[in-house]
Amino acid sequence: xxxxxxxxxxxxxxxxxxxxxxxxxxxxxxxxxxxxxxxxxxxxxxxxxxxxxxxxxxxxxxxxxxxxxxxxxxxxxxxxxxxxxxxxxxxxxxxxxxxxxxxxxxxxxxxxxxxxxxxxxxxxxxxxxxxxxxxxxxxxxxxxxxxxxxxxxxxxxxxxxxxxxxxxxxxxxxxxxxxxxxxxxxxxxxxxxxxxxxxxxxxxxxxxxxxxxxxxxxxxxxxxxxxxxxxxxxxxxxxxxxxxxxxxxxxxxxxxxxxxxxxxxxxxxxxxxxxxxxxxxxxxxxxxxxxxxxxxxxxxxxxxxxxxxxxxxxxxxxxxxxxxxxxxxxxxxxxxxxxxxxxxxxxxxxxxxxxxxxxxxxxxxxxxxxxxxxxxxxxxxxxxxxxxxxxxxxxxxxxxxxxxxxxxxxxxxxxxxxxxxxxxxxxxxxxxxxxxxxxxxxxxxxxxxxxxxxxxxxxxxxx
Amino acid sequence: xxxxxxxxxxxxxxxxxxxxxxxxxxxxxxxxxxxxxxxxxxxxxxxxxxxxxxxxxxxxxxxxxxxxxxxxxxxxxxxxxxxxxxxxxxxxxxxxxxxxxxxxxxxxxxxxxxxxxxxxxxxxxxxxxxxxxxxxxxxxxxxxxxxxxxxxxxxxxxxxxxxxxxxxxxxxxxxxxxxxxxxxxxxxxxxxxxxxxxxxxxxxxxxxxxxxxxxxxxx
Numbered sequence: 134x135x136x137x138x139x140x141x142x143x144x145x146x147x148x149x150x151x152x153x154x155x156x157x158x159x160x161x162x163x164x165x166x167x168x169x170x171x172x173x174x175x176x177x178x179x180x181x182x183x184x185x186x187x188x189x190x191x192x193x194x195x196x197x198x199x200x201x202x203x204x205x206x207x208x209x210x211x212x213x214x215x216x217x218x219x220x221x222x223x224x225x226x227x228x229x230x231x232x233x234x235x236x237x238x239x240x241x242x243x244x245x246x247x248x249x250x251x252x253x254x255x256x257x258x259x260x261x262x263x264x265x266x267x268x269x270x271x272x273x274x275x276x277x278x279x280x281x282x283x284x285x286x287x288x289x290x291x292x293x294x295x296x297x298x299x300x301x302x303x304x305x306x307x308x309x310x311x312x313x314x315x316x317x318x319x320x321x322x323x324x325x326x327x328x329x330x331x332x333x334x335x336x337x338x339x340x341x342x343x344x345x346x347x348x349x350x351x352x353x354x355x356x357x358x359x360x361x362x363x364x365x366x367x368x369x370x371x372x373x374x375x376x377x378x379x380x381x382x383x384x385x386x387x388x389x390x391x392x393x394x395x396x397x398x399x400x401x402x403x404x405x406x407x408x409x410x411x412x413x414x415x416x417x418x419x420x421x422x423x424x425x426x427x428x429x430x431x432x433x434x435x436x437x438x439x440x441x442x443x444x445x446x447x448x449x450x451x452x453x454x455x456x457x458x459x460x461x462x463x464x465x466x467x468x469x470x471x472x473x474x475x476x477x478x479x480x481x482x483x484x485x486x487x488x489x490x491x492x493x494x495x496x497x498x499x500x501x502x503x504x505x506x507x508x509x510x511x512x513x514x515x516x517x518x519x520x521x522x523x524x525x526x527x528x529x530x531x532x533x534x535x536x537x538x539x540x541x542x543x544x545x546x547x548x549x550x551x552x553x554x555x556x557x558x559x560x561x562x563x564x565x566x567x568x569x570x571x572x573x574x575x576x577x578x579x580x581x582x583x584x585x586x587x588x589x590x591x592x593x594x595x596x
Numbered sequence: 597x598x599x600x601x602x603x604x605x606x607x608x609x610x611x612x613x614x615x616x617x618x619x620x621x622x623x624x625x626x627x628x629x630x631x632x633x634x635x636x637x638x639x640x641x642x643x644x645x646x647x648x649x650x651x652x653x654x655x656x657x658x659x660x661x662x663x664x665x666x667x668x669x670x671x672x673x674x675x676x677x678x679x680x681x682x683x684x685x686x687x688x689x690x691x692x693x694x695x696x697x698x699x700x701x702x703x704x705x706x707x708x709x710x711x712x713x714x715x716x717x718x719x720x721x722x723x724x725x726x727x728x729x730x731x732x733x734x735x736x737x738x739x740x741x742x743x744x745x746x747x748x749x750x751x752x753x754x755x756x757x758x759x760x761x762x763x764x765x766x767x768x769x770x771x772x773x774x775x776x777x778x779x780x781x782x783x784x785x786x787x788x789x790x791x792x793x794x795x796x797x798x799x800x801x802x803x804x805x806x807x808x809x810x811x812x813x814x815x
Binding site (some may be wrong): 149150152153154156157159160161163164165167168169172175182203204206210212214215217219220240247436476 | 639640643645646647648651652654655658659665666667669670671672673728729730731732768769770771774777778781
């Protein structure tokens, strides 16, 4: 045990070192999470058993067959308990390839050594994250979201940490992300756009029903599975961390019109090159923008930057921006710098413009305008998905079965670990950067790290 | 592993007599009610339907080890060779370390040293694949139950030391509800499965009686 032998000069009062206060906060948060989860897991286990018993009643099974199913279920629960007490670490996985890079870490394709299963491992550097005392709060929120509908949300199987990083083990979605798809395709057809916007809407609706706001809906966070269907990722963990996603970043800026504001076509001569040039500029800078810790407010609703607060409607705004980008080739407020983008967002009434040289149906245009308007009038802000179902642009969408139908653009995947739908990252080391083993003195006994562990029931079902 | 359970117990657990109770007892009782409002813990410790007893004991033992290690870690600044020259739980109880393997004869040592020996020993037990198997399908050894009892008995001593010697620091750090909840959970668990003998719990018997008075098993 590491202990600092501080002698109290004053016996009447206790002075705590910062180290002690840090450890105390961590202990308190961890225990609060533990006991909150204890109640949750107790209830969930009962629910699973009740669900099994209900199934057994419906099926015409002999008592011996029912007993066999009960034993199988009990064995699965026992295996889950064993899994819960294991200490997972980086050494349990073999890194196969770097498939993504974000502002605060990378994503690798990994294989679990004992089972051979393939996962996506996201590595996040603690030093770049929130204060350590809040890591558990952020993680607790994330664990709740892991219970979201996994039709629409990337499934997380495990999470753990070491002194340097947080690790999140997710299902691997070989279709890549929407940003990469848009970079390949430049634009999508209105049929393609309808498909992806509808699926994203279903995903957004599913998390709003859980009481969460994603707040960072953008093409990089929309992933495609092996069948080309869409799933949301990145809930909450990095929210608000990028400088340009925070109000403070713009404190000294007025909301005057941006310097590259081109006004309407009536006041300037628009050439067909303008929108094409913007699309090319956006595409050229897109990858670097995703990796930057500064980022861009392109997809963020204006009310997020005001002091008035914001609600779930901000996610529907982001969906409108993505819809515009799918059809036009760039988001409506893109600029050379985040400050100008901010000004355009805040002046959306004047800056949300459709270039006349790019064909777009009235229905699509109207839908985008209804997503990107005041929060209280915004499409989706009243009854969520029900708002969208009556909109002409979404005519013909099979909202109940869209996921079972063929996707708009098929994904070509040759094997379970095919990474051809991802970029190459030759400058990122495949080796996972983890804590160096301390030299000389005794190795730190970091026994508490498994308290940040999360493991999903059903992980064994993969076998 | 082969534990000479009875004889070791008499050597490492030495109640002292005719020493009056200190004022710590009053402090304990004053804060005993504070918990995290974590629902009915007596329900939570019950063996779930169809569950393997050893697996249930194993996963809970690991959790208690982590909790008490974390809680003790917050007061190590005040648990020093100078302040706690002997591993004690109030004036009547002190513990000497012996693991029966590398240290066969109980040795008198300071609380931080004792707890370091203890935690390292427990960690070694938890890491022992023959005792706490990690691979699916590997059964627990026949001596698992008695080994778990020894682990939990010793972990109790860390709770006892914290409550008796460092409760003021715990309260000042705002952790008393967390410590009480963890300890209450621990006690319900060991009572449910008879994992610690009643006499081993004597240093904190009043606290145990108070903390566990309300919760009854709910159907």
